[in-house]
Amino acid sequence: MRSPLLLLLAGGVAAGSVIFSPDDAGHPSQGATASAGAGAASGAAPEAYTQWCASCHGPNGRDFVARTWKLGSTSEDVARVIREGYPLLGMPGYGEVLQDEDIVALTDYVLEQASTERGFRAEAPTTTATDDLTVRANVVMEGLETPWGMDFVDDTTLLVTEREGRIWLWEAGKVKPVAGGPTDIHVRGQGGLLDVMHWVDPQDGQAWVYLTYSKNEPGGDKGSATALVRGRWMPDGPALGPLENLFVAEPYESTHHHYGSRVAVGGDGKLYLTCGERGMRDVHPQTLTTSPGKVHRFNPDGSVPQDNPFVGEPGSVPSIWSWGHRNPQGMTVHPETGAVWTHEHGPKGGDEINLPERGKNYGWPVITFGKNYTGTIITRDTAMAGMEQPLYYWLPSIGACGLEIVHGGDWPDGWQGDLLVGSLSFEYLERLHLENGRVVQRDRLLEGIGRVRDIARNSRGDLFVAVEGTGKVYHLVPVTQD
Ligand code: HEC
Incomplete structure (x- = not known):
């Protein structure tokens, strides 16, 4: 081997x-x-x-x-x-x-x-026990500021973004800076350098790195918008080639929150991008004429697929795939079905999991299980004709961020296909056990570990978890019980 x-x-x-x-x-x-x-x-x-x-x-x-x-x-x-x-x-x-x-x-x-006692004391490893498994969290990277996005290049090589604008390559235990990221990043509030995706074009074998970030409004105004760029992957740098601007979720807004954003290539070979509603719930989510508050779908080169639902509808943004979203900060592609799964932050209560489908409206803010943070009512409606129900919703909100599906590796059968979701608010990693596509059990893993931002899985089933604040990345290892 x-x-x-x-x-x-x-x-x-x-x-x-x-x-x-x-x-x-x-x-x-x-x-x-x-x-x-x-x-x-x-x-x-x-x-x-x-x-x-x-x-x-x-x-x-x-x-x-x-x-x-x-x-x-x-x-x-x-x-x-x-x-x-x-x-x-x-x-x-x-x-x-x-x-x-x-x-x-x-x-x-x-x-x-x-086992020496030469003045050192071993720190107990971070472990977490559930009914059916003990999981250990080994620190593999530390000293980061706000790790936001992670994606594996191959089984031993990981790309990590920091919201402050830096990109890192972790390769078999060693860390190197990656050159060539965007320079017009709006690092403010929830804004900054956000998600990263490594993708190899099956047509010509070319490797690309995609990045999402909050982009400064050109011309120096105070606005910003969620943007998607890509550059050729140059592992020897390591660096990105000249960036291609693929999409800006216009209009630019003066708020500094709810950018989304996650990027992934679905089983259909199309690129999906989640965009938050920029904190303007009455403006963006329920119109097809603007980009925030939507899941968008592109060809990997940034062009719009002709089978998108609103192509040719006058005034509609043609890249929109689904709408009525609040702040989706988790997306993953199911390793077996190829389906795109997302979750989004609700307000107080009402974080939800969806499988966004073509042209569908997920209801924000017309229907929601959440309340305003102050406790006042947004709407009593939790359902309405023409609007989709979530697959699952959290009450209270956990502050969902990052989404992965357990698949392969040494994970026991009872864990295969389960969801892992980071909790920003309660500072743990949540496991959602699914049966027949429904959430039947929830476990809190790694309680108190810090604000969990992202989760990544390689093709061997290794799971990495990024925590902001402490600035650490952990490798989760199932521990066989003796
Ligand atoms: C190229 C660098 C390198 C060399 C050479 C190397 N190791 Fe390692 N080894 C590592 C890294 C990196 C780890 C991962 C654990 C860590 O982060 O410390 C590791 C892990 C280990 C572990 C597991 C530790 C644990 O916490 O479970 C053992 C045991 C070990 N090495 C023994 C050896 C022995 C014995 C040799 C010589 C025959 C050796 N290593 C040579 C880099 C190296």
Whole structure:
């Protein structure tokens, strides 16, 4: 299972040695034997450690002292990680370059270092237990300001935006800045650099990065609008090629909130973009003549598909797919059906989940389960002819942001197909268990973790969660119960 990347990393460790032969691996030293099990964590490292591990994990196993294990703490777990590696986090596998006895010695040494009492105390890992599973959250990125959007480039490479305008590439555990993002970002209120999507054109194999953001009104006025751009993906930079402006959800407004916005390519190969109503509920959601408060649908090059519902209707914005939305900040595409799922912030109560369908009106603010934040009534109507009911609504609001579907990986059967939704207001991650397309159970995961902004899944089912405020990205790992 060794990929060229791993070989490269392993090669880099043995500084100067061009070709590797297993004999170079060295043998457990006296020191290692002495330290194993003797509680003397300061014992000398096995030679193999110094040769193969120290460059990343520090001299004398420093990185393992008082460690909070990410991948398991038994000697089987540690030996497995050393043998097979863990590409997602940048740990190379050594099964083909080290002898079994070296792996045993390294395992003993690493465990020994981890249990040392040299003035450090391991922090308890963040875990969360539900009826059927314990989930651990490993920190994989920290020091961000307001992470907003995430999307995987491949299984070990993640793009992350910060609302302040920065783009980062996380690659097998290492973080690099990505150049070439937009420069006319309105970083104010809820505005800023928002979502990111990596997409490969199946026609010609060209990789693109799409970004959404709140764009300053050209000419320096105070307005802003949700905008969609894309640039060619240049992984070597890493950078984006010249940006193409695909869409601006006009009109520009002087408010600084309810931009949406999420971008995704549906199972039909079309690009969907959610736009919030800019806090102007009586102006935008119930008209087809403006763009805010809608889900839009494009061809991936930004042109409008001719089978969109309002194409050719005089005065209508032709990219509108569905309308009557408030502030949709979650969208994902079902990995099996290809259907587009969204959720949107309601007011006080009335966050809702929808599967936006062609031409349909989702009712805001004519029908809603929510109230004004002050508690006053918006409307008593929760249903009306010609307006859609949500698949699910939250009362009270959780401040929904980010949406993913559990799929694949080591997740148990009972979790497959469930929804994960971030809660900004209550600072946890919500799991919604579905049966026959209906929400039948809710679990609060990672309570108190902070304002959950986004969730991303790679094709292997790994789930990452971005939290603003603390500025961290977590990798969720199902823990098999012993
Ligand atoms: C190229 C850098 C690199 C090299 C070389 C490397 N590792 Fe790692 N290793 C990592 C990264 C990154 C992780 C992910 C965990 C983390 O964030 O610390 C990791 C994780 C581990 C873990 C799991 C830790 C946990 O918390 O569960 C063990 C055990 C480990 N390495 C042992 C070794 C040993 C032993 C060697 C030498 C044979 C080695 N590593 C060489 C980068 C490296």
